[in-house]
Amino acid sequence: xxxxxxxxxxxxxxxxxxxxxxxxxxxxxxxxxxxxxxxxxxxxxxxxxxxxxxxxxxxxxxxxxxxxxxxxxxxxxxxxxxxxxxxxxxxxxxxxxxxxxxxxxxxxxxxxxxxxxxxxxxxxxxxxxxxxxxxxxxxxxxxxxxxxxxxxxxxxxxxxxxxxxxxxxxxxxxxxxxxxxxxxxxxxxxxxxxxxxxxxxxxxxxxxxxxxxxxxxxxxxxxxxxxxxxxxxxxxxxxxxxxxxxxxxxxx
Numbered sequence: 032x033x034x035x036x037x038x039x040x041x042x043x044x045x046x047x048x049x050x051x052x053x054x055x056x057x058x059x060x061x062x063x064x065x066x067x068x069x070x071x072x073x074x075x076x077x078x079x080x081x082x083x084x085x086x087x088x089x090x091x092x093x094x095x096x097x098x099x100x101x102x103x104x105x106x107x108x109x110x111x112x113x114x115x116x117x118x119x120x121x122x123x124x125x126x127x128x129x130x131x132x133x134x135x136x137x138x139x140x141x142x143x144x145x146x147x148x149x150x151x152x153x154x155x156x157x158x159x160x161x162x163x164x165x166x167x168x169x170x171x172x173x174x175x176x177x178x179x180x181x182x183x184x185x186x187x188x189x190x191x192x193x194x195x196x197x198x199x200x201x202x203x204x205x206x207x208x209x210x211x212x213x214x215x216x217x218x219x220x221x222x223x224x225x226x227x228x229x230x231x232x233x234x235x236x237x238x239x240x241x242x243x244x245x246x247x248x249x250x251x252x253x254x255x256x257x258x259x260x261x262x263x264x265x266x267x268x269x270x271x272x273x274x275x276x277x278x279x280x281x282x283x
Contacts, residue, residue: 042248044063045063047248050248070249080233082231082233083214090155095203106166120159135150151214155210215232222238
């Protein structure tokens with residue numbers, strides 16, 4: 032799995048003749064780092080990066096706040112109908128995503144949310160998997176913390192933001208990494224909703240540019256620019272990503 036990524040990064044520095052040579056070479060005979068700047072300016076790639084990071088930040092905020100609050104409700108507040116809510120959330124994990132595509136799309140059209148980042152934020156803030164991750168983690172927090180805050184007169188939202196979230200850094204980190212990964216690689220919904228090229232993220236640019244807008248060697252540079260943030264993210268937070276797999280079990 033390392034060799035294709037390595038080939039992309041090395042091929043990005045080859046000139047067009049060496050890139051198309053047969054048999055192909057792994058190590059470039061001559062390096063041309065200036066090609067990266069040329070492609071970046073030619074395609075105005077900074078706009079795609081800006082849109083991607085804007086989507087990531089919005090999705091992350093919606094994910095942590097709304098999924099976290101819902102997980103807190105299921106874990107601590109437990110109003111009437113909590114068991115039914117929990118079953119409905121769990122059942123959504125078993126439903127094929129194709130069942131929701133048409134109703135969601137029609138809803139966004141009727142609400143006038145097309146060509147907007149808001150639908151992406153809404154879907155990120157209604158993630159059953161991440162809600163259950165929060166719920167399972169909150170179940171392990173001692174009840175004495177919550178009771179002490181209630182004695183001091185804290186509201187439920189105050190307890191959530193001032194007590195629960197500060198001591199939930201491990202699950203916040205794990206959910207944040209999952210959210211960033213999914214947001215960066217998301218293709219279907221951004222492609223469906225964001226028809227304005229000025230609002231499209233890197234994942235859509237990677238697809239649209241494959242139709243011949245750039246030469247093959249330049250397209251490899253685009254691939255490298257799309258892969259680079261993911262590699263940086265994994266290299267920095269690899270222990271949290273691996274640890275997150277251990278938190279992904281759903282407990283009753």
